[in-house]
Amino acid sequence: MGLTALGLGAALGTALITGTVLRRTLVVVTVRGGSMEPTYRDGERVLVRRGGRYAAGQVVVVRQGDDGRSSPTPSRAVAAVGTAQDWMIKRVAAVAGDRPPPGALPGPCAAGGSVPPGALVLLGDNTHNSYDSREVGYFPTAHVLGTVLRPRPRPTYD
Template identity: 50%
Template sequence: MIWLPLAATAVAAAWLEWLRRRHLVVAVRGPSMAPTYHHGDRVLVRRRSGRRLRTGQVAVVDLPERLRPMPDGVSLEESLRNRRVIKRVAAVPGDRVPFPIEGPGPVVPSGCLVLLGDNPDGSGDSRQYGYVPVDAVVGVVVRPLRTRS
């Protein structure tokens, strides 16, 4: 009879490991996604390739170092905290380049995305750093986990 609790524990551990590999929880920092998400909100993210994103989805992206905003006086630690961003996918490869993004041609090139924050006045996004590689995508937001009080 002792095997039943052990089996249940093993199944629960396997399920949690599967869940952890496919999903992650990300805390929203800053005002860039308001009014959709606010500073302090937590969102459930399904790990997904950037090649499977669609326009309108909200993605979590690890910005390559060359794209990260690095104002004077910012420490390396702060720069690393600015690595992961949450932005809405405004255009995928083959879509027309949306205004006000400037690109070398009329369509988004293969392997690139245009990402925009929902709060244009409080967002660092493709308007500042241009195209983002699809390989930088960590996943897509599935739903919020906690709402503001």
């Protein structure tokens, strides 16, 4: 009987550790606005993996603003996502070392050759309704919360 209780305790401990690791790695974010339509619509929920490396074509959640402040801590970021107006969802158009696509950057930034280290060029899929690199230039990689893995299904109520 003691062995069974020990096994159950170990299983519960493993489940708690796994849950904690997943909460630190994955977060569900609600899309607000139409800048990523038709890919993601207002109110749709997406699963985001924190951190990682970024590549052109990926969709990321990034903190709005180019004020140079450091990125919030992961625990504060989770609280802010979905409620604060300073988080955006955008597609990576170019990473450090890439040449930005034509028209992806405003005048002063467009003159350079390639994306500098620690920076990304981010664009919304809905070009007529998106605040992105076309207006603000480069986004610091330190401001990226993570990469969108997939949309989350909306809950169904029977």
